[in-house]
Amino acid sequence: MDEHELAVERIRSRISHFYTTKTAFRVYHGSTNSTRHADFDRAYIVDVSALDNVLSIDPATKVAIVEPNVPMDALVRETMKVGLLPPVVMEFPGITVGGGFVGTAGESSSFKYGFFDRTVLSAEVVLANGDLVRASAKENQELFEGLRGSFGTLGVLTCVELKLIDLKSHVEVTYHPTTSIPSAMQKMQQETKKGDADYIDGILFSRTSGVVVSGRLSSQSPSSTLPLRTFSRPWDPWFYLHANRLSSLPAPTTELVPIQDYLFRYDRGAFWMGTYAFRHFLFPFTWLTRLLLDYLMHTRIMYHALHASGHTDRYIIHDVAFPAPNAAAFATYVDKAFGIYPLWLCPVRKDGRTSMGHPKTFRGEVPGKPQGAVYEDEYINVGVWGPYPSTEAEYVRANREIEAKVGELGGLKWLYSRVFYTEEEWWSIYDREAYDRLRGKFHAGSLPSIWDKVKDRGAKRDFGTGIKGLLKRLVWRSEILKGVYGVYKAVRGGDYMLSKKTSA
Template sequence: MDDIHKTTVERICKDTRRFYETKSKFRVYHGSTNSTRHAKFDRDAIIDVSTLNRVLSIDVKRKTALVEPNVPMDALVRETKKAGLLPPVVMEFPGITVGGGFVGTAGESSSFKYGFFDRTVNWAEVVLANGTVVKASETEHPDLFNGLAGSFGTLGVLTLVELRLIDIKKFVELTYHPVASIKESISKTQEETLKEENDYVDGIILAKNNGAIISGRLTDEVPRLSMLQMFSRAWDPWFYLHAEEMVRNGKPHKEFVPIEDYLFRYDRGAFWTGMYGFKFFWTPFNWFTRLLLDYFMHTRVMYHALHASGHTDRYIIQDLALPANNAAAFINYIDSRFGLYPLWLCPLPPNTRGSMAHPHSLARNPNAANSTEPEQYINVGVWGPYPSSQDEYVNANRDLEQKVRDFGGLKWLYARAFYTEEEFWHIYDEKSYKALREKYKATSLPTVYEKVREDLKKKEAMYDTGFKGQLKRIVLSTNLTRGFYGVYKAIRGGDYLLSKKQK
């Protein structure tokens, strides 16, 4: 443990102790977010961990790394790659952080094999809300260690984790499998997860009768004369468009991709949501315009623009984890209710519920009521525009949340949540969660519900006071001007979450 880390942790301990002694509420501030919830932080009511952004050490023999929570995925992969190692679960957006993956809910195309990101952590260093430091693992404070997964920073301040790593290989051999129905998409996804040689599996449903299930195998060998396919350069194709092309003839297709290009294949275009930006600004959507506007099409920039413009009010952006037996029926509901395509499929492990924000232990799935076998889950990513009034938008999201409950699923809480408090604690285990908060002195932190619930007051907090605030309201009063404002803020850069210091 180096001196810089120790000094930073001591400062965090001092600040949290001050909040604890004065019985003041505070929140943990990271400097950026991959959530779509409205967010604004009060400078006088935060613990700032944004400088905890280093990989402290890598143990090649043990295949572990000591990593601070604000290290983003691209920096983590870059450092572990130098040691010939790789995190077994790497989130698809390079700006997602280690801490976000651990105390949030983070699964990827390798999760069917390794579990969620939190399952790759050996132990965590946590500053409790009373200013004391503890080390949590399966053997030390195991209730806290397991409770941190999906806690969204509501049990303490994460300051360090030890991650498990695997041997890296230079390439991923991808196979694109065409599918012709929603039912076939689910069955093919499950089939690919059962193949021992597969390290990665995900899928894209392009339309009700068209899709691609993509399996990947880590390898160091590329056949002679084989062309490498890349996705990171401005002139490379967006991954989903390339996948659509690969299955157009109805036959499986193989190719080789450099490891980092695979891991962050969805960064450019944020899966396919960047496409909607072209439509919004009446811009042709083709290879040349994607090349010209490539800077704006990376997820870090897109999240900045999204939060600055407030456009989360115009889009359905939800990830839903469904028991595999109910996934096809749920997607048919999405087709009839929203008609949004493409959709993302990502197979998840049987222990899915244990990583998803303290849900009740028993899935409310009638198909599994009499089964002793743990269920496999499949994530369905539903992302697209939903132009409507505010009331219609809220009703649509609440309808979606109800349908997820009906099918025994859970939603990922990075997204906007419209549950009432009673509905929320019907899904999540309030009694056990509150007991954990009391045991570890976390009651001065917001609860999970307070953290994730939709609060329209936060939307109002986007505006400054006085003349500047009124001007901003005018700018954000129409779709087009708010879109241009988001682009302007993304170009300008800087902090987009922390409220300005009042003079």
């Protein structure tokens, strides 16, 4: 704890300096699971990347005290040592506790526990004037509620207190085949209402093929009737490929999956986005090539390569939480307008909307609900991730069309992806008056607003001058070479978010 307090004091000192000099600054975490364009100037940042420790875990109270840059795999590893588990574990092991709390982060247990922020009991925050405060449901409650989905725009998170649940060694996973978009949505809602599942999500492989996957924490041992299935070894199948195979069977299939394999089942291949890497480099997509290239197919490497290559601008990437009755309409729209598959489905508890960036309530049309009534029931998230090779103008047009459809159906985007709204459109969705009032009350004027952080800045790249700049320009004219450059930068490692120091 002494080291934590010293680190927090250094952060407070730097923030106080910026506040006194009326200098705007940004918070730097060291990595990202966002696909938005970002660049940080060393002179105007508060660096919290070293806050990456699990400070304590109390098995009696089932509470952990954790610094914000602790990634999911490290958190799970430490809680498992004392027989406990976070209720909501994001599917990519590099997603951090802080990102989960002040960003938008949910997983297949979110129908039961809500988004990750709902598992946070309290937070330690340095306000933008340098004050250190604690926020919870009982202390600074307005700040605590405001931190959800605030993306670090109300203060600098330095520590959180998390609730935990009892650990079990495996997840009993059942794959329910579906034959249409409506049947997938219906089956998903049936599974959530049964009350015996701990995890539920789904994948649509086409308009006529999908699978709803339900999981139950279990201490059973594998048997002839309950076989063991793993997803973490290089020779194991990617989860979505395995689920796709089982979706074609006439009846549900049940397996026993080790808990860590289940929690991070989408890490290898980044759901299915790794498939496009094979296509990009004209590599055969086989069990052997996946085995040989397994190191490159984990999300930490893939995010690094994605940013370095500039390929964030070659894919349509959106996660959107919809009022549950409207989710099928959006999936059908994506099918007709873009034909992008697979699509990810994930049910979310009814308080999910208030975890997503200070939105206004939704009073639009929802089947089965009175016209004009505030929607207050469950949500279903639809993840759309697929290639869209086009000009920048067409790419922007297509994404703006998607955002218009999202608004029509009452959806809210997870803000890790590029945002194409105008400022006027943005504030028609989010509650500017309430948000600005919070910002004023907690001295957050020297921090960027959510809009400042997420607004689209276009596809810009500074190649520099001289021979090195010329070579970079040549690389950027070839999609293959851009991909090679991204892989090289990812394997090389190092920082890919922070601008290099300039010589005096």
